Amino acid sequence: MVNIAILGSTGSIGINTLEVIRKFPGKFRVIALSGNSNSALLERQAREFRPLFVCVGQAAGVRRLKASSFGKKVKIFTERAGLEAMVAEKKIDKVVIAISGSAALFPLLKAIECKKEIALANKESLVMAGSAIMAMARKNKVKIIPVDSEQSAIWQCLEGEDTVNLRNIYLTASGGPFRETGINKLKAISVRRVLRHPKWRMGRKISVDSATMMNKGLELLEAMFLFGVSSEKIKILIHPEAIVHSMVEFIDGVILAQLSATDMRIPIQYALSYPARLANYDAGSRVDFCRLEGLHFQKPDFMKFPCLKLAYLAASELGTLPAVLSAANEVSVNEFLRGGLKFISIYTVIERVIARHRNIGNPDLEDILHADSWARQEAHNIINKLKYT
Numbered sequence: 001m002v003n004i005a006i007l008g009s010t011g012s013i014g015i016n017t018l019e020v021i022r023k024f025p026g027k028f029r030v031i032a033l034s035g036n037s038n039s040a041l042l043e044r045q046a047r048e049f050r051p052l053f054v055c056v057g058q059a060a061g062v063r064r065l066k067a068s069s070f071g072k073k074v075k076i077f078t079e080r081a082g083l084e085a086m087v088a089e090k091k092i093d094k095v096v097i098a099i100s101g102s103a104a105l106f107p108l109l110k111a112i113e114c115k116k117e118i119a120l121a122n123k124e125s126l127v128m129a130g131s132a133i134m135a136m137a138r139k140n141k142v143k144i145i146p147v148d149s150e151q152s153a154i155w156q157c158l159e160g161e162d163t164v165n166l167r168n169i170y171l172t173a174s175g176g177p178f179r180e181t182g183i184n185k186l187k188a189i190s191v192r193r194v195l196r197h198p199k200w201r202m203g204r205k206i207s208v209d210s211a212t213m214m215n216k217g218l219e220l221l222e223a224m225f226l227f228g229v230s231s232e233k234i235k236i237l238i239h240p241e242a243i244v245h246s247m248v249e250f251i252d253g254v255i256l257a258q259l260s261a262t263d264m265r266i267p268i269q270y271a272l273s274y275p276a277r278l279a280n281y282d283a284g285s286r287v288d289f290c291r292l293e294g295l296h297f298q299k300p301d302f303m304k305f306p307c308l309k310l311a312y313l314a315a316s317e318l319g320t321l322p323a324v325l326s327a328a329n330e331v332s333v334n335e336f337l338r339g340g341l342k343f344i345s346i347y348t349v350i351e352r353v354i355a356r357h358r359n360i361g362n363p364d365l366e367d368i369l370h371a372d373s374w375a376r377q378e379a380h381n382i383i384n385k386l387k388y389t
């Protein structure tokens with residue numbers, strides 16, 4: 001029985017993780033849950049899974065949890081410090097990091113410091129501080145098992161291989177909701193339209209990232225840090241069917257690919273059960289090759305999705321630039337979701353913040369945190385200027 005903590009259990013990945021756990025009674029025990037603002041859902045989840053520890057983002061949520069019937073049997077934590085304290089609890093074996101955005105960084109670092117096994121869905125933390133995270137994981141001999149479907153695919157294809165023999169990684173992308181939309185139409189696109197992804201149902205931030213294709217840019221950086229591979233070796237391929245979740249090519253010309261149904265519960269399940277594989281019997285979890293109308297691949301359109309160019313720039317320069325890219329993106333996406341920024345201006349804001357940044361090579365965590373808050377402030381200033389011009 002593996003004792004699991006799910007940070008961000010009220011989000012899309014968190015809910016899917018609980019679905020996987022429900023399917024395998026006796027294999028996993030939910031020992032800790034956390035959510036930010038949706039304390040009603042967190043309470044329902046805690047009522048069903050009976051964890052020992054719960055962390056909620058806001059004080060009102062703490063009152064709600066304490067007042068409920070099981071409140072006295074659970075240790076309740078709150079805010080960032082509480083989340084880090086909860087992660088350190090001895091009884092936790094494995095931590096699923098399903099928080100969105102940079103808020104995942106400190107709980108992730110704490111979990112690594114406490115030598116917990118990590119199932120990592122969050123990508124912003126790696127983009128921001130990938131070198132520091134991977135160095136800390138190596139020092140503490142902690143395994144970071146990727147949950148993101150592309151990284152899970154690459155990780156499975158590289159199992160038992162030496163990355164010295166790697167020629168290329170093909171990072172696949174469904175192309176997002178605007179793969180076939182004309183470039184001119186992207187100017188006046190609504191939040192509702194952006195949130196309607198053709199292949200994946202996900203949280204709001206990653207849905208916007210998929211629409212701008214910044215999601216693939218973040219994944220490019222995520223892969224570089226996870227697998228220690230330079231950006232020249234990572235090729236993004238549009239693959240609309242989203243069945244091949246990524247591929248690796250070796251120096252002898254052999255290519256290994258990981259294929260499975262388009263369902264996040266599959267990589268989540270493997271990250272929970274690794275190194276074992278657990279049987280999936282529902283038809284939806286299988287690929288029926290005879291029903292597929294083909295598997296297609298094409299190059300991404302960098303003109304239509306210029307955020308990809310920014311990500312490749314950050315990937316070639318590294319230093320504090322990936323942190324700046326991710327912070328400026330996070331601020332712009334939140335502002336777009338609030339209705340204060342046009343879809344196409346997400347790129348403009350990030351591009352201007354990057355242009356003003358003085359990159360610092362081989363940054364330590366302090367340099368990264370400084371660059372992160374500088375980029376957020378800069379992004380807010382640019383957004384304000386855009387509003388009044």
Ligand code: NAD
Nearest residue numbers: 008009010011012013035036099100103121122123202203
């Ligand atoms: P989501 O918005 O649906 O859920 C986010 C979760 O994080 C919620 O539980 C929320 O309460 C919590 N949270 C948000 N801000 C917080 C804060 N400041 N402090 C503490 N908790 C906070 O997001 P999601 O789609 O589940 O994505 C989570 C992460 O996984 C993201 O980094 C995303 O890029 C990555 N990811 C998601 C998918 C997917 O299919 N949804 C796939 C691959 C990777």
Ligand code: MG
Nearest residue numbers: 148149150219
């Ligand atoms: Mg992905």
